[in-house]
Amino acid sequence: MSQDLKKILENSRKALEEMKRCSQEDVDLMCRVINKAVHENAEELAKLAVEETGMGNVESKIVKNTTMGSGVWLTMKNKKSVGIIGEDREKGLVYVAHPKGVIGSVSPITNPTITPLGNAMLAIKGRNTIIVSPHPRAQETTGKTIEYMNQALAEIDAPENVIQMVKDPSIEATQELMASSDVIVATGGMGMVKAAYSSGRPAFGVGQGNVQAVIGQDYDDLELAAEFIIMGRTFDNGLICACNQSVIVHEDRKADMVKALEDKGAYFIEDKEDVDKIRKILFEDGVLKIDIVGKTAFEIASKAGLDIPEDTSALVVATQSRGSEDPLCGEKLCPVLILTTYSDFEDGVEIAKANLLYQGAGHTAVVHSNDREKIEYAAVELPVGRLLVNVPGIAAGGGGLFTHLNPTPSLGCGSWGGNSISENLIYEHLLNISTIAYPRKGEPPTDEEIWAE
Template identity: 45%
Template sequence: MDTQEYLQSLVDAARAAQKEFEKMSQEQVDAAAKAIGKAIYDHAEELAKMAVEETRMGRVDSKIAKCKNKSKSTWWRMKDQKSRGIIERDEVNGIMKVAKPIGVVGCVTATTNPVINPMHNSMCALKCGNAVIICPHPRAKGVGVRAVELMNEALDKLGMPKNLIQIIKEPTMELSAGLMKTVDLCICTGGPGLVKVAYSSGKPALGVGQGNVQVLVDRDVDYDEVAKMVIAGRTFDNGVLCTCEQNVICPKDKVDEMVAALRANGAYYIDNQADADKVRNSAFPDGVFNKEWTGTTIQQMADLAGLEGIPEDTKVLVCCTKGYARQEVLAKEKLFPMLALFTYDTWEECMEIARANLEMEGMGHSVVIHSNNTEHIEAVPTVVNVSRYAVNQVGGTALGGAMDNGLNPTTTLGCGTWGNNAISENLWFTHLMNVSRISYKVPDMYIPTDEEIWAD
């Protein structure tokens, strides 16, 4: 069976399942979404260990937390939301909204989130009456297959149609590209090249942009608390998430306080350009990211860069810089537990450093703001174009949605047109439905005269 025949067989099976599934009630599709989320929650430890062993990146404890937190927050947030049939009646304007399934949703998933990415996309798709076909990263196919097995076992217990969730067991670039062209809509969570292929597939696609989270630190905050949050985010899953903090931008007159707080909370500060150059040359040879550094531990980083004397209990490396944006290669996204430290005189300069760093890499994604000054906080969106601004939170775990903020829980973070994406928010089930509108004439609707319309 050739590639296209194989993909068509998957899509045909998915369509048969979806046609049966779309007849089911809101309660039934909700039960299906809940069941697959709970299956991942219940097997978090097994899946986390498999993911680290297979992908050779990240941390087991972080991946356990991701499986548990993302599954429960996703279900909690979608639990009582309408996604089938009539979802809204607007009596004033005579509009009734009707939700319809898209059909078969394809999901090309990343090696950094090999479990929660397929789970979240599947929960959102099933919530709206769709079927799903997953194409995992080749280096995460084993844990991907296991996750789908567990989700399908949960669906079988509910008597759901077979083949609602399928996975390509031996993924290739050809299969992922072919899937994008065969399904009704594709969610692509991967690198810029893969997202570009998705957008060129001829089918609707929802992709992501590159992360490079800037951390803007004001003068009026508790620097010890900031250090704790920044390190928690930067070290989560060894820094492979697009939501992890990357660059700390703090006041020049507070830099000693910032460094002391970081050190007190487990950071090792590289304060000389000779050692900083060792990191630059190894992690970004000729300015290009060295994939050997992805998800590495502190000691692995030290070995790769040839650094000596790094304490065993170090949680994160913090590196001094020389300039910012294109003057400093460490201003780029770093998929390992390291922070680059930048300083500013005025808040305007702080925002400009963040803007310039993101213009180089990461436009449209996210920033974290540590400040208690509302004027400063609300000035950032006027200068820095990103899709989400987390205030006094841990970026690594908050930007993708959390139980204590209002962002929709997701594993697919849209970056708007700044990041070459179709959406500028966290992917949610509302993106995986078609909404039809029934329009009634409103007999008593006020209709102004032309003079009223054009009057000052």
């Protein structure tokens, strides 16, 4: 282990002891001020991220930098996370919160600000400390984010070194951090997430995204569906794991769906030669090329030799393939959608399922429908932790604008995606809970009561 990392860990352990003496009011104020610090510097951090990584767009990153942390704060404020946090008087159970310790956070190139911010808020709420390992190609942005958060903490006389960052990030340094932390929160590529689960430490990882959108035959507002699908596909040039990846529509409504998407600025590609050009520019041996990640639809089409309007919002590529039959059916971290038709709703769900089992199992799917029976059928059949209804895929991360899902920087994908949780990561996941159990009242149940039908 390098001397720098050793010192960072020592400082984090020392800060942890100080955090254990903090009150509920102390940690809540800390969470509030670090969110406010990022919020106030959202535009600078957004511009820096685009400049440093060459991915995404400033406008979307400003939205991320101002809303994700605020959503996390809104759902955690006024909730207990220190000392006695709840009780069940009838059963004689009292719940006591303790910190989990030093949290090792792996931050991706796609979210160099909101991942450190969100994970820091979740950690601090539970009186933990956190060490962030940034992506090497986003370390300046992550470093500036942490600098602003630490300035805010210093202004309220919070313990020092609650939030730290690995210097000179590398695979080796990240592995050393994971092996030395008490808990790991890994957000990034599947290789890094698997390394976190193999570190010998408790870990929370995320699974790969590949959000499928099935349009029900009953759904009569294709314009709204198209609006939300394009919104969910183009946000930050498609970098978000919760971005929409497909449009699965009944064969009789294909033309209407295409028209609705085109009205939202999309460019539809059905010619097989042109589809093949897009496939080749996106993938090499079935693997997404890094140089198209986070680029605009116009840039991608230009690379493929296609002449399209410069203000095109997204490329919509027709395919009747499903799952592993075509790499286009997988995750595409850029504003490219596939459009597939189905013969009946059950077939549409099967298409979505095949695509998810190819890539994205456990993450998210969307159904545009007002038929509760169909919605619940999809929920039973699809291997996802979140089934969204009539909203953009990006709503999976929560925030309250579209649903009441918990806002989070990390979306668990359950055993489908090789994760320990299937829900959105929240501060309770970073608490150790002790339970005081008082003697039960009354007599224990009899055998007759236990075995009664």
